[in-house]
Amino acid sequence: MSLLLPQPVGIPxxxxxxxxEAYWSxxxxxxxxxxxxxxxxxxGLGAFTVCAQCHAASPVWEASAGTGSLYSWTVVWRxxxxxxxxxxxxxxxxxxxxxWMMSAVIGCEPEELHDGLRLAVEFHPASDEIxxxxxxxxxxxxxx
Amino acid sequence: xxxxxxxxxxxxxxxxxxxxxxxxxxxxxIALVGALGALADAGVSPQEVDGVVGTDxxxxxLELGLGPCARRPTSLGIPALLDAAALIITGQCRVVxxxxxxxGVHLDRASTAPWTRPANELVVGYGLFTAAExxxxxxxxxxxxxxxxxxxxxxxxxxxxxxxxxxxxxxxxRGPFSPGDILESRMIADPFHLLDCATTSEGGCAIVLxxxxxxxxxxxxxxxxxxxxxxFGPAYSVAPVWDFQPRVDGPPVGLVGARAARMAxxxxxxxxxxxxxxxxxxPFSFExxxxxxxxxxxxxxxxxxxxxxxxxxxxxxxxxxxxGGTMSYSHPGINAQQLQRVIRASEQLRGSCRTNxxxxxxxxxxxxxxxxxxxxxxxxxxxxxx
Numbered sequence: 375m376s377l378l379l380p381q382p383v384g385i386p387x388x389x390x391x392x393x394x395e396a397y398w399s400x401x402x403x404x405x406x407x408x409x410x411x412x413x414x415x416x417x418g419l420g421a422f423t424v425c426a427q428c429h430a431a432s433p434v435w436e437a438s439a440g441t442g443s444l445y446s447w448t449v450v451w452r453x454x455x456x457x458x459x460x461x462x463x464x465x466x467x468x469x470x471x472x473x474w475m476m477s478a479v480i481g482c483e484p485e486e487l488h489d490g491l492r493l494a495v496e497f498h499p500a501s502d503e504i505x506x507x508x509x510x511x512x513x514x515x516x517x518x
Numbered sequence: 519x520x521x522x523x524x525x526x527x528x529x530x531x532x533x534x535x536x537x538x539x540x541x542x543x544x545x546x547x548i549a550l551v552g553a554l555g556a557l558a559d560a561g562v563s564p565q566e567v568d569g570v571v572g573t574d575x576x577x578x579x580l581e582l583g584l585g586p587c588a589r590r591p592t593s594l595g596i597p598a599l600l601d602a603a604a605l606i607i608t609g610q611c612r613v614v615x616x617x618x619x620x621x622g623v624h625l626d627r628a629s630t631a632p633w634t635r636p637a638n639e640l641v642v643g644y645g646l647f648t649a650a651e652x653x654x655x656x657x658x659x660x661x662x663x664x665x666x667x668x669x670x671x672x673x674x675x676x677x678x679x680x681x682x683x684x685x686x687x688x689x690x691x692r693g694p695f696s697p698g699d700i701l702e703s704r705m706i707a708d709p710f711h712l713l714d715c716a717t718t719s720e721g722g723c724a725i726v727l728x729x730x731x732x733x734x735x736x737x738x739x740x741x742x743x744x745x746x747x748x749x750f751g752p753a754y755s756v757a758p759v760w761d762f763q764p765r766v767d768g769p770p771v772g773l774v775g776a777r778a779a780r781m782a783x784x785x786x787x788x789x790x791x792x793x794x795x796x797x798x799x800x801p802f803s804f805e806x807x808x809x810x811x812x813x814x815x816x817x818x819x820x821x822x823x824x825x826x827x828x829x830x831x832x833x834x835x836x837x838x839x840x841x842g843g844t845m846s847y848s849h850p851g852i853n854a855q856q857l858q859r860v861i862r863a864s865e866q867l868r869g870s871c872r873t874n875x876x877x878x879x880x881x882x883x884x885x886x887x888x889x890x891x892x893x894x895x896x897x898x899x900x901x902x903x904x
Binding site: 453456462474 | 626629630634637639641642644645646647650653654655657658661704705706709712751755756757758760762764766
């Protein structure tokens with residue numbers, strides 16, 4: 375048994391940057407945000423200030439339903455630094471809004487991970503300032 | 519139209535001693551050892567150098583007393599080589615040194631090497647590092663095409679056995695390796711076992727480029743037949759997504775390097791069938807399978823069967839990473855390890871490899887980067903002036 379768990383407080387935590395502050399504020403109040411272009415609606419990878427399709431400089435933050443599907447994952451047994459608790463499962467999640475995001479799957483065994491696994495967001499603190507969005511298998515269709 | 523790289527040649531190459539640790543060196547001092555070695559190999563005096571390329575170039579200019587001298591401080595690996603060639607072709611320089619080294623950088627041995635774990639905000643909290651980033655790409659390929667851990671292990675066993683045979687490799691004499699040996703090593707980031715991953719080490723290296731007239735005086739010039747590079751964005755900053763396709767009709771991130779390879783082959787007037795040896799960049803076993811597909815050595819999804827059918831070993835259709843690569847030869851930080859693919863390809867074309875020399879190699883391909891890092895560079899070298 376090696377249940378996948380959120381990392382303890384004290385891991386190397388993200389340092390928010392000028393254009394990502396809204397994202398991390400959303401996480402602090404347990405709301406998952408994604409960005410889309412205010413002109414053409416394009417949704418990119420990561421935080422952006424200029425749309426990668428129409429090049430309008432007017433992205434807006436939208437609230438995600440917090441549900442998605444597992445797109446790719448790994449199970450790490452040798453972490454980059456000793457503060458991480460193993461095993462853990464970094465994962466690329468495809469949100470139902472069509473956005474890919476980096477996260478990690480928790481709340482199940484590594485053997486339960488499979489392509490398209492339905493997931494729902496959960497928030498856990500990484501430091502006093504930073505709350506991280508994780509994803510757990512969606513039980514009985516109920517979003518967290 | 520004359521070939522764009524007709525008037526420039528690689529005149530000298532050198533790898534310093536490579537080791538797990540070189541306690542008497544820092545990155546610049548071992549790069550300088552590499553630089554002097556490459557100049558000696560080329561038969562070129564340091565005073566002739568009028569351009570230095572690489573992140574340590576200013577310090578090298580100072581320490582070798584080369585000022586005033588052209589500099590290119592921002593490029594690494596194959597792009598550094600192409601920038602150096604451009605300095606000569608455009609008449610800005612006559613002799614250009616590309617030098618790199620890594621030593622005294624990986625001091626916290628409880629953690630992976632610092633260059634494997636950049637602290638970008640969207641990935642750092644999830645414990646991402648290079649092995650995990652490349653594993654996320656490998657997983658998609660396994661899901662899509664049925665690529666197996668045994669096929670990945672075949673790549674690692676082949677390259678690690680190449681290093682086992684190479685007296686200059688950090689992991690000389692540690693094998694030979696079978697795919698079973700790879701699969702029995704402990705898991706790092708599934709599907710990568712310890713022996714599917716690059717090692718970390720220290721060392722330096724350098725390459726000297728000269729104009730074609732000066733090349734005629736050199737004993738074994740190597741020629742640039744084609745080169746190009748692909749990027750989809752910064753490495754280890756956003757989720758590594760195989761299917762992310764930023765251009766509406768363009769290729770996905772998983773095929774990074776495919777465009778660069780097509781451009782390099784077109785410039786050379788060659789096809790993958792003309793390549794005698796492929797000194798592919800091997801941060802993780804799967805990346806070789808991906809590059810074989812992206813560069814056109816086999817079709818999408820056929821990289822696994824291609825390696826399993828015995829096509830990449832010594833004496834096979836396409837010998838790959840013949841010195842042991844970053845898995846076994848050396849992996850001394852982001853600078854030197856990329857140039858070392860170019861150095862090994864040059865040695866193959868000169869016929870000077872101590873082990874795994876490919877008989878009468880005329881054309882060599884080398885690569886840098888990989889899908890997990892969102893960039894991939896391709897270089898074709900030849901024994902004959904284009």
